[in-house]
Structures are given as C-alpha cells and as structure tokens.
Amino acid sequence: MNHPAPLETPTRILLGPGPSDVAPSVLRALAAPTIGHLDPAFLEVMDQVCAMLREVFGTENRLTIPMSGTGSAGMETCLVNLLEPGDRILVAINGVFGTRMAEVARRLGAQVTEAHVEWGRTFRAEDLRSAAEGEYAVVAAVHAETSTGALQDLAPLREVASEVGALLLVDCVTSLGGYRLALDEWGVDAAYSGTQKCLSCPPGLAPISFSSRACDRLAARKQPVQSWYLDLSMIAEYWFADGGGGRAYHHTAPINMLFGLHEALRLVLEEGLEERAARHARNAAALVAGLEAMGLELRVSPSERLAPLTAVAIPDGVDDGKVRRHLLERYGMEIGGGLGPMQGNTWRIGLMGAGSTRRNVTLCLAALREALEAQEWAVGGDPLAAAAAAYAP
Amino acid sequence: MNHPAPLETPTRILLGPGPSDVAPSVLRALAAPTIGHLDPAFLEVMDQVCAMLREVFGTENRLTIPMSGTGSAGMETCLVNLLEPGDRILVAINGVFGTRMAEVARRLGAQVTEAHVEWGRTFRAEDLRSAAEGEYAVVAAVHAETSTGALQDLAPLREVASEVGALLLVDCVTSLGGYRLALDEWGVDAAYSGTQKCLSCPPGLAPISFSSRACDRLAARKQPVQSWYLDLSMIAEYWFADGGGGRAYHHTAPINMLFGLHEALRLVLEEGLEERAARHARNAAALVAGLEAMGLELRVSPSERLAPLTAVAIPDGVDDGKVRRHLLERYGMEIGGGLGPMQGNTWRIGLMGAGSTRRNVTLCLAALREALEAQEWAVGGDPLAAAAAAYAP
Numbered sequence: 168m169n170h171p172a173p174l175e176t177p178t179r180i181l182l183g184p185g186p187s188d189v190a191p192s193v194l195r196a197l198a199a200p201t202i203g204h205l206d207p208a209f210l211e212v213m214d215q216v217c218a219m220l221r222e223v224f225g226t227e228n229r230l231t232i233p234m235s236g237t238g239s240a241g242m243e244t245c246l247v248n249l250l251e252p253g254d255r256i257l258v259a260i261n262g263v264f265g266t267r268m269a270e271v272a273r274r275l276g277a278q279v280t281e282a283h284v285e286w287g288r289t290f291r292a293e294d295l296r297s298a299a300e301g302e303y304a305v306v307a308a309v310h311a312e313t314s315t316g317a318l319q320d321l322a323p324l325r326e327v328a329s330e331v332g333a334l335l336l337v338d339c340v341t342s343l344g345g346y347r348l349a350l351d352e353w354g355v356d357a358a359y360s361g362t363q364k365c366l367s368c369p370p371g372l373a374p375i376s377f378s379s380r381a382c383d384r385l386a387a388r389k390q391p392v393q394s395w396y397l398d399l400s401m402i403a404e405y406w407f408a409d410g411g412g413g414r415a416y417h418h419t420a421p422i423n424m425l426f427g428l429h430e431a432l433r434l435v436l437e438e439g440l441e442e443r444a445a446r447h448a449r450n451a452a453a454l455v456a457g458l459e460a461m462g463l464e465l466r467v468s469p470s471e472r473l474a475p476l477t478a479v480a481i482p483d484g485v486d487d488g489k490v491r492r493h494l495l496e497r498y499g500m501e502i503g504g505g506l507g508p509m510q511g512n513t514w515r516i517g518l519m520g521a522g523s524t525r526r527n528v529t530l531c532l533a534a535l536r537e538a539l540e541a542q543e544w545a546v547g548g549d550p551l552a553a554a555a556a557a558y559a560p
Numbered sequence: 561m562n563h564p565a566p567l568e569t570p571t572r573i574l575l576g577p578g579p580s581d582v583a584p585s586v587l588r589a590l591a592a593p594t595i596g597h598l599d600p601a602f603l604e605v606m607d608q609v610c611a612m613l614r615e616v617f618g619t620e621n622r623l624t625i626p627m628s629g630t631g632s633a634g635m636e637t638c639l640v641n642l643l644e645p646g647d648r649i650l651v652a653i654n655g656v657f658g659t660r661m662a663e664v665a666r667r668l669g670a671q672v673t674e675a676h677v678e679w680g681r682t683f684r685a686e687d688l689r690s691a692a693e694g695e696y697a698v699v700a701a702v703h704a705e706t707s708t709g710a711l712q713d714l715a716p717l718r719e720v721a722s723e724v725g726a727l728l729l730v731d732c733v734t735s736l737g738g739y740r741l742a743l744d745e746w747g748v749d750a751a752y753s754g755t756q757k758c759l760s761c762p763p764g765l766a767p768i769s770f771s772s773r774a775c776d777r778l779a780a781r782k783q784p785v786q787s788w789y790l791d792l793s794m795i796a797e798y799w800f801a802d803g804g805g806g807r808a809y810h811h812t813a814p815i816n817m818l819f820g821l822h823e824a825l826r827l828v829l830e831e832g833l834e835e836r837a838a839r840h841a842r843n844a845a846a847l848v849a850g851l852e853a854m855g856l857e858l859r860v861s862p863s864e865r866l867a868p869l870t871a872v873a874i875p876d877g878v879d880d881g882k883v884r885r886h887l888l889e890r891y892g893m894e895i896g897g898g899l900g901p902m903q904g905n906t907w908r909i910g911l912m913g914a915g916s917t918r919r920n921v922t923l924c925l926a927a928l929r930e931a932l933e934a935q936e937w938a939v940g941g942d943p944l945a946a947a948a949a950a951y952a953p
Contacts, residue, residue: 170829171608174822176592177601186815189594197816198591199569201582201762203894208570215564235764236629236789239811243789271788363812369594371764371814393786395664396629396636418632419756421764422579423590424817429567436563501596506809
C-alpha cells in the first residue's frame with residue numbers, strides 16, 4: 168500500500184462548540200512517553216487528577232473520575248449506572264443533549280418522561296413539575312446546553328427532584344471549567360462532562376462525579392450494569408482499589424490523554440476558579456456587545472445566556488456555509504453551525520478555556536463583519552468599538 | 561487548592577502486556593494542535609486512518625474504524641451491535657478475554673454457551689463443536705490471548721461457525737500490527753483491537769471491522785443497539801456520511817488520539833506488514849531462547865505461542881513482586897504479572913510494536929537474570945549467548 172505522508176495539520180482558532188483551543192503545555196503533556204496503567208508513577212497521576220477534578224466540580228464526592236471515552240460516554244455512564252430497566256426518569260429537554268439523555272435512557276430500558284421547553288429557554292420548577300407524574304428514580308437536565316447556549320438554574324430542578332424522590336443528574340459538559348461549579352452545594356447527585364470544552368484538553372475523556380446517594384443506588388442495583396465498559400463498580404476498583412486487593416485492572420486507561428488532562432486541570436487551578444469564570448464572562452460580554460452592535464440577534468435572553476457559548480441567529484439572506492468557509496479559509500477560524508431545528512439558521516460561537524481571550528473576541532468580530540459584508544448584509548454599528556467599550560473598566 | 565506541579569513522568573521500557581513503547585513521531589503527532597471534528601482537514605485524516613486500518617486488518621470491509629474508547633470498548637461495540645437480547649452466542653474461552661466476552665454478552669441479554677480449554681492452550685474444531693448445541697448468531701474467540709500468550713488458529717473456528725450458522729467475531733487486540741492479518745481470507749465477520757499493543761500508539765482507541773454480513777445483521781436488528789455511544793449505525797453516519805446529508809455529528813471524536821493513530825499506522829505500513837510480522841517473530845524467538853537457556857519454563861507450547869507476548873512460569877521460591885520491582889526500579893523496565901489463575905505464578909513479557917527490538921531482548925534477559933540471581937535462584941545457561949545465537953543468520 169502507498170501509505171500517506173506524515174500529517175500536516177492546519178493551525179486553527181477553535182471558536183465552535185468544542186473542541187476548544189488547547190494550551191501548548193497540555194499538548195506537550197500529551198506527548199510525554201507512555202507509561203504503564205499500573206505503574207506506581209501513573210497511580211500518582213490518577214490520584215492527582217481525581218483531586219483536581221473534585222475541586223473543579225466543587226465536590227467532595229470520592230467517585231469523581233475521568234471515564235475513558237468522550238463526553239457522550241460520560242452521559243451514558245451516568246444513565247446506565249443509575250438506572251435499571253423499568254426505572255423511571257424525568258428528563259428536562261431544551262436542546263440536543265436533553266434529547267440525547269432521553270434516548271440513551273430509553274435504550275437501556277428505562278421509562279422516560281420528557282419535559283419540554285422551547286430550545287434556547289430554560290426550565291422553571293413549574294415547567295418540570297407539570298410534566299411529572301408520581302415518583303422517579305432520576306431527574307436529568309443540562310446545565311449548559313451546548314446546542315442552544317442556554318444556562319440552566321439548577322435550584323428549581325433540585326426542588327422538583329426532591330418532590331418526586333429522585334436523584335438529580337446534570338450534564339456539565341460545557342460548564343465545567345467555565346463556571347464555578349458547586350455540585351455539593353447544589354445537591355447534584357451525578358454529573359458528567361467532557362474535556363474538550365472549558366477545560367481546553369483534547370476530546371477523549373469524560374469526567375464524572377457521583378454523590379454518596381448515587382453510589383448507594385449503584386450498590387443497591389438488582390442487575391449488573393448493562394455496559395461492562397462503563398460499569399462504575401468495577402472501574403472504582405481500578406481507581407480506588409475498592410476490591411481490597413490493590414488497584415485491579417479493568418481496562419487499559421488512556422494514559423497519554425490523562426497526562427493531558429492533568430496539565431489542563433492544573434492550569435485551571437493555577438488560574439483560579441473564580442478568575443477563570445470571570446474571564447469567560449468578560450470575554451462573552453464583549454463578544455455579545457460586538458455582535459449586537461452589528462445588528463445580529465442572539466438566540467438566548469441575557470438572563471439565561473451561557474458565557475462559554477453564544478448562539479447567534481443567522482440573518483435572512485446570509486448563507487451559513489459561505490460565512491463559515493470565509494472564516495475557515497481566510498482566518499483558519501472555526502465557528503459552529505446549529506443542530507436540529509437550529510441547523511442552517513444559527514451560529515454557535517464558543518469562547519472556551521484557552522480560547523476565551525480578548526484577541527479571539529476582536530478577531531472573530533472583525534472576521535465575521537468582513538464575511539457578512541462579503542454577503543452584502545448591511546452591518547449596523549462597529550463591533551470592535553463596542554467590544555472595546557465592554558472591556559473598558 | 562494547592563495544585564500539583566507539572567508532571568514529571570519517568571521514561572520506561574514497556575515490556576508488559578501493553579501499553580507498549582510508543583515511537584517518538586507518534587508522540588509528536590499526538591501533540592499537534594487540536595482541530596475540529598468536522599474540519600475538512602480532519603475528515604481527510606479520518607479517511608486515511610480508515611484506509612490504513614483496512615490494510616493492517618487485511619480486509620476490504622468498508623466499516624473499518626477506530627472506536628472512541630480502549631480495546632474493551634471495541635469488544636463491547638462488536639457484541640452490542642451484533643447481538644440482541646435472547647440471541648445465542650458461543651464463546652471460546654481460554655483466558656481473561658474470552659471470559660470477558662461471555663460476560664459482556666450476558667449483560668446485554670444474550671444467551672451464552674461457553675466452550676473451554678485450559679488457559680494457555682487453543683481450540684481445535686472439536687473442542688468448540690462439542691460445546692455447541694444448535695444454531696448460534698455469533699461464535700466468538702480470541703486470536704491472541706493477551707492473558708496467556710496463546711495464538712489461536714482461526715480456520716477451525718470458521719469451520720464450526722459455519723456449521724452452526726454463525727458470524728465469526730475475533731479479538732485481535734494483541735495480533736493487530738504484530739501479525740499479518742487477513743480478515744477477509746479467514747472469513748472473520750467482525751474484529752476488534754486496541755491501539756496500545758503492536759500498533760504502538762497510546763491506549764484510547766479501539767479499531768473495529770465489520771464484514772458486509774455483519775453489517776447486514778446490524779441493519780436487520782429489531783431493537784436499537786442498547787448503547788447509544790457504541791451504536792455503529794449512527795457512528796457510520798459520521799465516518800462515511802451514510803445518512804446522506806454529509807458527515808453527521810454523533811460524538812466529538814478524540815482528535816489528537818486519531819492524529820497519533822494516523823502516524824502509528826503510517827509507521828506500520830512504511831515498515832511493511834510482512835517485515836513487521838517477521839521482526840516480531842525474530843525478537844520473540846531470541847527472547848524465548850534466552851529464557852529457556854536460563855532454565856525458565858514457558859506457559860505455552862511452541863506451536864501455539866504468541867510472538868508479541870511470552871508467558872513465563874515464575875519458578876518456585878522466586879518472589880513475583882520483588883523481581884518486577886527490581887526491573888522497574890533499576891532499569892525502568894515493566895513486565896507484566898499474570899491474571900486470574902496465572903496471578904502470582906506467571907510473568908508476561910511483551911515485545912510489541914516499537915518495543916520489539918534486539919536491544920530490549922538483550923536488556924530484558926540481562927536484567928531478569930540479575931533479578932533472579934538476587935533471589936538466589938540458580939540460573940542455568942547464559943541467556944545472552946543463547947539470544948545472540950538465535951539472531952545469528
């Protein structure tokens with residue numbers, strides 16, 4: 168076979184819904200020589216990763232680990248461990264990822280009740296309560312809907328979950344590392360995330376966290392977890408030697424990815440959780456100011472809007488594909504298209520982790536204005552002046 | 561929180577059952593800047609990875625892709641896609657990984673018939689036939705049992721699979737890249753592997769391949785695949801745009817791991833499949849000559865013995881842990897312990913991928929002799945002379 172040449176990959180600016188730009192020191196950590204998954208030096212890496220993850224999730228949950236798959240594997244891990252066939256789950260759906268949770272739960276044989284609000288909106292207690300009937304094993308919701316850019320207040324969901332006797336499961340894929348999370352304070356029983364959003368590590372790992380109540384549920388299961396690969400009771404024997412006989416091999420951990428996550432988490436804590444959340448908020452506010460100055464409309468109202476991801480309505484007469492190609496080809500800049508009902512009519516601009524910078528805000532606004540003008544769309548005011556004003560003290 | 565210092569990982573020589581040593585160019589490829597999973601440049605990487613994987617598997621199967629998890633996720637992918645609850649599977653068990661296949665199949669609701677031979681031995685047609693009763697959906701076996709070091713001849717298994725009307729599913733975790741595989745010629749319908757053995761890429765991806773018969777089975781399913789994350793019908797829409805509307809997002813692919821796999825596969829093809837298999841065989845033969853010269857006993861007979869992994873009986877009176885610590889602490893060298901009934905009485909020495917070198921053979925034999933002498937075990941002949949003789953033309 169004629170084998171291909173070594174890869175020559177382009178250098179992008181990743182301002183889509185993830186993956187986000189990765190810090191150089193994280194890329195270097197990925198490339199450290201591989202060591203064994205039972206090497207004493209690696210066991211120390213694992214312990215440090217768990218400790219840092221707890222800090223970033225805002226929890227003292229012991230069972231806080233990165234699963235060996237992408238964010239969607241984290242979702243499946245939570246559902247397949249917490250639910251048995253026939254169990255009831257109430258899912259709050261306001262975008263792609265709530266929809267996906269319901270689908271994953273149905274596949275494992277759970278009885279699913281769906282609660283819906285419009286995409287781009289979030290749930291009040293009443294929206295969820297009115298869909299509920301009787302008791303549930305789990306109430307599930309998305310903290311930061313990556314498909315729409317909406318941030319869910321979790322307090323009302325915790326309230327309803329308690330009313331229906333349920334554990335609260337939360338998708339934190341786009342909030343982990345971009346907000347100050349407080350799983351324990353918020354009463355979240357299980358959470359999952361991905362590494363490629365506000366942690367700015369490449370995709371491939373799914374941090375999860377289970378409260379002691381969630382662990383009790385796991386221990387009380389009548390049937391084994393349907394997925395061997397995602398069975399937390401066995402995986403905990405590897406991470407915490409819960410079997411009693413030292414760390415037990417389950418599957419070969421993705422060593423180098425964990426080196427990368429170690430460095431990514433270290434950078435998060437070095438910056439400080441409050442400082443990092445404030446940076447995400449500041450850059451998002453400047454982006455929003457610039458977009459609105461041009462006359463673009465946002466999909467989510469200010470009170471429900473995510474900082475790491477801004478959803479923008481594509482103006483009538485503007486070609487989605489042409490604008491994104493303009494940004495990619497002239498600037499090596501990626502922004503995201505819409506999903507589901509938002510496909511073709513929405514852009515998703517991510518300012519996540521290492522990508523949440525003033526430089527990216529300014530360049531994105533300049534490039535987007537240029538692309539819109541190339542489509543002969545009448546740009547309103549000057550986005551760069553508006554963004555600069557938003558940064559002014 | 562006091563965040564830890566940046567990682568300072570040791571440099572090991574990985575001569576265990578995997579992960580194996582990773583070539584420097586693969587580590588560099590891992591560290592290339594992350595790009596988006598729908599970036600045109602990444603779609604090209606995906607196409608090249610698929611084409612190279614087909615070559616290394618020895619197949620023209622279109623559905624030949626790396627799954628976003630480690631080797632065990634590859635196992636689960638094959639089983640959960642090929643089987644529906646109630647389907648019958650006949651599993652050939654002669655080690656940990658056959659045992660695991662049976663367990664994964666039971667968890668998804670399949671009816672499992674187990675066929676057993678002693679660990680370290682392999683199956684003749686008759687061994688499997690005598691366990692079979694009636695028809696099966698799948699016959700499953702392990703090509704290269706990483707837990708025991710035994711290489712299974714697949715021809716008799718294909719014969720029995722055809723007799724019972726079954727697809728043939730094969731674990732190629734430790735054979736892919738270390739042997740010249742020929743899935744199509746051998747009539748294998750589904751195969752899975754991992755990247756951290758003879759491909760010498762870090763762990764984290766699971767190459768799989770499905771024949772057209774296996775794809776027909778998938779298309780004819782009555783129920784959706786229990787695992788959303790591992791559902792090949794949806795994943796194929798991302799890899800091959802099977803949905804008709806361009807590559808459809810399923811989950812965010814592990815971009816940087818795929819950069820690494822691209823380079824690892826490139827190195828395999830650059831070396832040549834025959835040449836690479838011959839190198840694995842040559843170095844294993846020299847290792848065996850050295851081990852036997854010292855008076856050590858091997859777990860597997862010559863006709864059934866794997867080249868990438870050699871299982872050695874730990875002599876009476878020799879302390880497993882002390883010997884392995886000696887190798888690790890004095891030489892930074894990892895060899896593997898035994899699993900299951902072989903725990904504490906067997907070492908597993910891997911010479912896989914970039915780690916299958918004359919340098920490693922010689923150093924391993926020298927270090928092992930030293931460690932055995934430190935335990936006052938009476939070493940027989942000179943292992944280095946025996947290995948050198950095995951290399952002589």
